[in-house]
Amino acid sequence: MKFVEKLTRAMQTNDSLLCVGLDTDPKRMPEGISIVDFNRAIIRATSDLVCAYKPNLAFYEAMGDEGWSALKETVKNIPDNIPVIADAKRGDIGNTATAYARAIFDNLGFDATTVNPYLGFDAVEPFLSYEERGVIILCRTSNAGATDFQDLLCQYGDGYRPLYEIVALKASQWNIHGNIGLVIGATYPEELSIIRRQHPEIPFLVPGVGAQGGDLAQAVRHGIDANGRGMIINSSRQILYASTGNDFNSAARQAATELRDEINRHRSGLA
């Protein structure tokens, strides 16, 4: 099944735009539990509340070869009906991008991955050629430094546009298999709104609510598509570490329920 279809079904089945970011940090888990067991408990506690999971590869790489195994095991433990996005932000030239795509899609078994557009089309194409998998391109990220380059006004056609808009435009031109998404931070509702108007059908992966301070109501208002979907809203720390004790899984369920419901309140009436 194609990524976008799997995603839409999970959104409908669980009535949810919430994605849980499995950015598991051994220092913030209860003592005496392994990464794999912690993640498994979080997944069991939340898999009927989410539209996707998104492990960030950095946290697993920071643990070395052990981390890589834990990541692979974690992907396997996610129910088949919930898509799993590798937050990898890779970008490299052709034959190297092919090796990354193989690592992420074939070896680790992810349904989708984030990629960095700076190297241009041939860095993205090896991912796109996996037509069933999703390729979510960094467009306007949620961090402060995003303004350094992404907001630069660039010559394009007869006029000038910010770089992130040109990234979105190119991405939509590359989208022949319908498997592209865009990363746009919840911290920039105006940019969400601009890109949504220009690209009504492209799904957005939206980080930056919770710990990063993005305004959820604004983000949903500006990012939602005509069907009341089109946004994968990620939260990591707020859910994973809702409690630092042994009740971390029930606390995670509670936090995920509240966030899903809050998102749904903002969705209702807007679609």
Added chain:
Amino acid sequence: MKFVEKLTRAMQTNDSLLCVGLDTDPKRMPEGISIVDFNRAIIRATSDLVCAYKPNLAFYEAMGDEGWSALKETVKNIPDNIPVIADAKRGDIGNTATAYARAIFDNLGFDATTVNPYLGFDAVEPFLSYEERGVIILCRTSNAGATDFQDLLCQYGDGYRPLYEIVALKASQWNIHGNIGLVIGATYPEELSIIRRQHPEIPFLVPGVGAQGGDLAQAVRHGIDANGRGMIINSSRQILYASTGNDFNSAARQAATELRDEINRHRSGLA
């Protein structure tokens, strides 16, 4: 010792600007030899001919957890006097970039890494804070798709400049610890020349000679610094797979010697 100092010493000791890219592909090695043993043989055959080694992480990640161990072992097998650059092209927000920096510098033990600038300063800063390690920022890459975004004319100050020039300018502003380098492809000698004039002291990592077709004479002429150094010229496939038989190591030595000497012929008289 600081990365740039270690690099300069290796360049002087081995009279070389050549970097061997350890982009080891199991399909192209002689049968019956492990990745670690293949890399060890290449390193033994070339370590008096190079100024650096550069494994691209993609090729190891494509092998899964086994690949991660092989990478770690390979870094350990490189003599202490030769700097090792992780070609990782990472870029992510603050706390995630910190996890990548830990993975690459602390866990794997690299002397330097390549990073992607698209996310701006806070994605680069966690790497820069390792003052002894090198941070080599993608500026003008060697692939065809580089033109998609890197060449866009962007508003900057009173005028317009291509994005890659603005990346180089920002990088030089961020360079308070003197540990920044720039990636500029050998396939774009004019861009090498522009950035060298604007930034006389920043070292360049230059991919794209050999298999990618960059003109070596042009690249050296335009990229070299006032001391006849300042370029880390990478070659991967041309050296690793100089022979597909069991004489791969002596063939690699031969190919590395020829390339180093050719680079030196272009250097002489230019410095």
